[in-house]
Amino acid sequence: MHKRGQWRLIVTFTVPGLVLYTVFVLSSFAQGVQISFTDWTGFTPDLNYIGFDNYLRLVHDGSWWRSVLHNGILLVVIPVLTLGLAMLFASLITRGGAGNLRATPGGDLYRILFFFPQVVPVVIIGILFSYLYASRGGLLQGVLDVVGLDMLSIVPNGPLGNPRTILLAIAVAAVWSSVGFYMVLFLSAMGRVPDELYEAAALDGAGRLGSFVHVTMPLIWAHVQTAFIYLAIGTIDSFALVAVMSQTGAAADFGADVMSTYLYRTAFSLNSQFGYAATMGTVMMIGSVALALVTFRLTKREEYEY
Template sequence: MHLRGRWWLILTFITPGLVLYSVFVLSSFAQGVQISFTNWTGFTPTLEYVGLDNYVRMARDGAWWRAVSHNAVLLVIIPVVTLGLALLLATLITRGGSGTLRAVRGAGAYRVLFFFPQVVPVVIIGIMFSYIYASRGGLLDGLLRLVGTDILAVVPNGPLGNPRTILLAIALAAVWSSVGFYMVLFLSAMSGVPQELYEAASLDGAGRLRSFAHVTLPLIWSHAQTALIYLAIGTLDSYALVAVMSMTGTAADSGADVMSTYLYRTAFSFNSQFGYASAMGTVMMLGSVALALVTFRLTKREELDY
């Protein structure tokens, strides 16, 4: 088949997808950017353009910057802990001994067990952890009572009622829900590493730690890089989990407000300020792209063939 014929075949398959993506995704982004330059409330039939007023207001909004700082905290905790645990679990399940690359006994059951939280809806996970952290009758409170204390004695107002602990409590729930997915991703990558490389490392006197650092990690680095970018972008949103676990009307809510929850309240609670909320959404969109590019640049390494 000539090149021209192949191009027609390719266009035939990708055009419907491109049209749907343009209509339902790109056009929505463009409309959001347009609305960000207006003071639209979401109910008037016309748009009144106000230029960069919404962006100037955002730069001076202390509540917005507080939400940004909370996102920054989550961006440090969730990716580092999640990917660290995923790598650890994948290594423990895969490495059956020094100089070998074989699954430990029951590896299939471990995969299913750790991956299970990934198929549970985020809302259900948020509700479940809210009960775990509950000050009265929660699982954590019950465990502490076995040793003669309770959750309120350890954390005043409970993990979700204390501004100092609510972000950490939400981050732990996010880690629990995601670590299994990335463990399976790393297991898949590790299965492609040649056995001979581990045997050679073992003959050179390398133990498990050195084999992981000098054989496994360099050869699965592209998977780790993709996982980091994907997880970082997801953490930048974090709306569903934060909304379920922190929107309780307590004073601690401000301790967990992130950009997406502040955007939601601006659009639907604070006199329907859709123009201002669209400006926040535009900044979040640009921030996601910038975050992906910066992360890719900082984690870029020379690819190794094997």
């Protein structure tokens, strides 16, 4: 194919996508940034520019910083548990280390079972876990009934009504819904590692753990890095699950308000402060980009070819 014809083919397939992305994504971001410098309520036709007043207000907003703290807690708990369990399950299902070069019997069934929560809508997951944590008739209370315990005596107001436990309860639901997806991602990466490398490690005296640390992890590190960034950005949002399980926006949030739910209430409940809510959205966007860049920088390692 001629170089000119090659460029025509590339332009033909990329330009429509770039145009759509610019119109429906980049322009929305730009408009949100513009609105963040106004006091727009969402209903008036005019935009009154107020400079950086919304940003200065955000710096002194205690409710905002509380939601940032909650996001920070989830940002530590959810990725660590999700990726740790996903890596563990992927290692158990496949070779994962020396002396275990064949897949575990029934591995395909395990993949389907673990991946199943990923196809369930987040709202449904939130409702399911809300019933699971229910103090009357919930699955957790049913398990405690077997040993003669009352959940309310252990956790006052239940896991979703207690500020000390609600974030952990939501994190458990988030981990359950996500771990299967990342397990499949790691399985795909592990499946590309040549058997010869594990055999060589075994000949050098490396055990199962040693092979995982020195062979598996270095060769799939790019997948781990990508998975962490993708999961971290999703955790920064985490609107649907938190909103459903904590009923944020309808009443008190019982100590689980995160940045996205506080933004929602500001825009649609607290006198329709769209300008101030756009400021929160802009800060969240900048924070997500900064998190991705910092993560890439801190987790950058030498790439291995195999």
